Amino acid sequence: MDINEHVIEVTDLRRVYGGGFEAVRGISFSVGRGEVFALLGTNGAGKTSTVELLEGLAPPAGGRVRVLGHDPHTERAVVRPRTGVMLQEGGFPSELTVAETARMWAGCISGARPEGEVLERVGLARKSGVRVKQLSGGERRRLDLALALLGDPEVLFLDEPTTGLDAEGRQGTWALVRALRDSGTTVLLTTHYLEEAEGLADRLAIMHRGRIAASGTPAQVTAAQPSRISFQLPDGYFLGDLPPLAELGVSGHELDGRVVRLRTQQLQPAATRLLVWAERAGVELRGLDVRSASLEEAFLAIAREASASKEEEFAV
Numbered sequence: 001m002d003i004n005e006h007v008i009e010v011t012d013l014r015r016v017y018g019g020g021f022e023a024v025r026g027i028s029f030s031v032g033r034g035e036v037f038a039l040l041g042t043n044g045a046g047k048t049s050t051v052e053l054l055e056g057l058a059p060p061a062g063g064r065v066r067v068l069g070h071d072p073h074t075e076r077a078v079v080r081p082r083t084g085v086m087l088q089e090g091g092f093p094s095e096l097t098v099a100e101t102a103r104m105w106a107g108c109i110s111g112a113r114p115e116g117e118v119l120e121r122v123g124l125a126r127k128s129g130v131r132v133k134q135l136s137g138g139e140r141r142r143l144d145l146a147l148a149l150l151g152d153p154e155v156l157f158l159d160e161p162t163t164g165l166d167a168e169g170r171q172g173t174w175a176l177v178r179a180l181r182d183s184g185t186t187v188l189l190t191t192h193y194l195e196e197a198e199g200l201a202d203r204l205a206i207m208h209r210g211r212i213a214a215s216g217t218p219a220q221v222t223a224a225q226p227s228r229i230s231f232q233l234p235d236g237y238f239l240g241d242l243p244p245l246a247e248l249g250v251s252g253h254e255l256d257g258r259v260v261r262l263r264t265q266q267l268q269p270a271a272t273r274l275l276v277w278a279e280r281a282g283v284e285l286r287g288l289d290v291r292s293a294s295l296e297e298a299f300l301a302i303a304r305e306a307s308a309s310k311e312e313e314f315a316v
């Protein structure tokens with residue numbers, strides 16, 4: 001498996017809807033073979049619009065997209081059989097059973113995997129005889145996933161694969177995505193669950209209003225955000241009694257009642273100095289909480305920054 005081989009390549013991609021609305025405004029990224037890549041973003045950021053271009057459902061208004069080295073729109077006949085697509089809305093005939101739906105779908109694919117095996121993989125084997133209309137929302141999502149897997153795809157597009165799933169169903173889908181990745185499948189997914197991207201994606205991009213606001217590994221995207229330390233100021237102490245905040249590498253602080261909140265890019269030395277100070281002073285830092293930035297914090301900060309710079313743009 002060659003991770004350097006770009007299975008998906010997107011360059012300056014643009015999508016404009018009728019009426020002139022530009023939903024995707026020149027984005028670029030690539031996904032290597034066997035990678036899981038997550039597209040995150042606020043509502044309406046342009047994730048689905050992008051994924052649809054990758055799936056070849058529409059031509060781009062500008063830029064270039066390649067999947068497995070081909071244009072997914074003009075060379076759809078070459079690309080489609082090698083990809084699996086799970087859309088946000090499956091929309092199958094609701095009178096058919098799960099097994100009939102899978103069989104019907106398999107009939108449209110050359111070299112489809114046995115339906116039973118795929119239904120087993122997504123945990124729907126016991127529901128084979130149940131009509132689609134009787135499935136729960138989460139079970140329908142898993143049927144969508146099963147259909148995307150029937151053709152044993154090299155590239156899998158998953159648009160919000162775990163929306164509507166309970167915690168167990170979500171874990172099951174994550175385990176399946178990891179197993180697929182380990183067997184060399186390239187996965188591009190969109191999600192609103194930041195812990196899903198953090199736990200699953202090798203790399204990710206955060207979209208905001210049609211642009212990529214940040215990208216990299218989850219660790220790279222969060223590393224730019226400050227870590228946080230919070231604790232209760234010991235009785236009889238003032239903020240000024242703490243070691244000088246600049247020495248702790250603190251870039252910002254606030255006092256909320258007796259609760260001190262510090263932000264720092266140097267979590268370990270800051271926490272160490274603070275604890276040494278408390279030890280020497282013989283005080284307890286009640287409610288002490290020391291944490292690295294999470295992807296959620298990075299996401300919210302990026303969305304805020306992107307909104308602020310957009311407002312500046314309008315103000316000019």
Ligand SMILES: Nc1ncnc2c1ncn2[C@@H]1O[C@H](COP(=O)(O)OP(=O)(O)OP(=O)(O)O)[C@@H](O)[C@H]1O
Pocket residue numbers: 017018021023041042043044045046047048049050
């Ligand atoms: N067919 C269309 N015609 C006009 N505008 C559209 C069309 N489809 C989507 N849009 C607009 O394009 C923007 C991007 O939509 P898109 O569905 O790609 O966002 P998204 O990031 O997937 O959002 P969500 O997280 O809410 O699913 C939105 O402002 C949406 O209203």
